[in-house]
Amino acid sequence: MTDITIEKADYIIAYYRDLLTLPEMKALRHHVSTLKLEGVDKPGLTRMYLKTGWLTDDPLILNYLGEGYIQFILNCAERILCETPEKIFFNLCLNCGKLARIPQAKQCRFCGEDWH
Numbered sequence: 001m002t003d004i005t006i007e008k009a010d011y012i013i014a015y016y017r018d019l020l021t022l023p024e025m026k027a028l029r030h031h032v033s034t035l036k037l038e039g040v041d042k043p044g045l046t047r048m049y050l051k052t053g054w055l056t057d058d059p060l061i062l063n064y065l066g067e068g069y070i071q072f073i074l075n076c077a078e079r080i081l082c083e084t085p086e087k088i089f090f091n092l093c094l095n096c097g098k099l100a101r102i103p104q105a106k107q108c109r110f111c112g113e114d115w116h
């Protein structure tokens with residue numbers, strides 16, 4: 001089992017989303033749509049989200065989010081790192097070793113190290 005942090009999991013989900021499986025993508029889309037609809041009391045809008053596939057009532061997809069969003073992204077990142085580690089590039093600062101903001105970054109947001 002790989003030692004994955006929330007920061008690395010967020011990085012993988014943000015920049016390597018194409019490595020998610022179709023059910024994982026549906027679960028992620030459901031989560032984001034749920035956040036958008038939070039506090040909105042419009043049943044018609046919810047029905048529209050369900051009809052268009054932005055929300056789901058599929059128990060298999062909802063099961064991915066059963067332990068919460070954090071655990072979901074940790075599980076997805078873990079799977080991606082186990083199956084395709086060669087496709088993931090963690091852009092780490094050469095000076096402090098922390099994760100850069102994006103894979104293409106050339107300067108550390110923490111210590112200011114520049115590797116242009």
